[in-house]
Amino acid sequence: xxxxxxxxxxxxISDVDFNRMVKFIQGNYGIDLHAKRQLIQSRxxxxxxxxxxxxxxxxxxxxxxxxSGDDINELLNKLTTNYTYFQRETDSFxxxxxxxxxxxxxxxxxxxxxSIWSAACSSGEEPYNVTMYMMDYFGAHWKxxxxxxxxxxxxxxVLGKAQQGIYQLPDNMPEEWKKNYFKPSGTRxxxxxxxxDNVIFRQFNLMDEIxxxxxxxxxxxRNVMIYFDMPxxxxxxxxxxxxxxxxxxxxxxxxxxxxxxxxxxxLTSAIFQK
Ligand SMILES: C[S@@+](CC[C@H](N)C(=O)[O-])C[C@H]1O[C@@H](n2cnc3c(N)ncnc32)[C@H](O)[C@@H]1O
Numbered sequence: 001x002x003x004x005x006x007x008x009x010x011x012x013i014s015d016v017d018f019n020r021m022v023k024f025i026q027g028n029y030g031i032d033l034h035a036k037r038q039l040i041q042s043r044x045x046x047x048x049x050x051x052x053x054x055x056x057x058x059x060x061x062x063x064x065x066x067x068s069g070d071d072i073n074e075l076l077n078k079l080t081t082n083y084t085y086f087q088r089e090t091d092s093f094x095x096x097x098x099x100x101x102x103x104x105x106x107x108x109x110x111x112x113x114x115s116i117w118s119a120a121c122s123s124g125e126e127p128y129n130v131t132m133y134m135m136d137y138f139g140a141h142w143k144x145x146x147x148x149x150x151x152x153x154x155x156x157x158v159l160g161k162a163q164q165g166i167y168q169l170p171d172n173m174p175e176e177w178k179k180n181y182f183k184p185s186g187t188r189x190x191x192x193x194x195x196x197d198n199v200i201f202r203q204f205n206l207m208d209e210i211x212x213x214x215x216x217x218x219x220x221x222r223n224v225m226i227y228f229d230m231p232x233x234x235x236x237x238x239x240x241x242x243x244x245x246x247x248x249x250x251x252x253x254x255x256x257x258x259x260x261x262x263x264x265x266x267l268t269s270a271i272f273q274k
Pocket of ligand 1: 029030031080081082083084085088119120121122123126152153154155158204205206207221222223224227253
């Protein structure tokens, strides 16, 4: 009992180390951990112990020197919230199907190529879901289109889950979709190959310069900016603007907002146009 207490004490983070870590994470990954001291201590205490660190000071020293690699990946996996689910904010998907897809379909009649990015895709539900909506929309014409989606996230853990594609489906997943786009895997469901093949997963830090070859017709950037402070958010929104074709769309979450002086034109509370 007393030795347990001493371990907990050893793993308490000092003000100095807490501030060093918060600054490092915010500067490199945009995630604001100012209010997350308890989370850092509770989620990282065991990691430190397992890796043989005896204090947060040692660990933060190493992180700041190492700057990349496995330790950073593990840290980010522990501190980010990857919560996501299919059919999230269906109003936005309705708008996507009724207004956005007809618009971009018309614009791309000649090249039949759509460019769509799920910019913080977590375990893959969002880009797979978007693909299902597109497959339904195009129906028999789907094969004529190249609508492969880019799906990125900072966390390699969630990208691994996305690539595995095995899910507990929510009750509101239409039966027709369960049949068409999944196959049963025990008590869960595996995403079908045709949906999987439409999504290209990559690790990407939203703090980085966006250098993808093509500009996007639609960017889904939902439930990630909530972790960023205002300057980080403003800079990201501007980079997303520059990475979009004229007339292209940005879809955020209903619980988020864009800065008031944005160049994006508001269409609904979660959907914007360049
Ligand atoms: C709550 S999930 C959102 C998933 C999905 N977009 C949705 O709305 O359901 C937030 C995701 O943002 C990712 N993330 C956090 N900071 C990031 C960054 N700097 N660059 C890229 N992804 C980041 C996390 O790893 C996490 O998977």
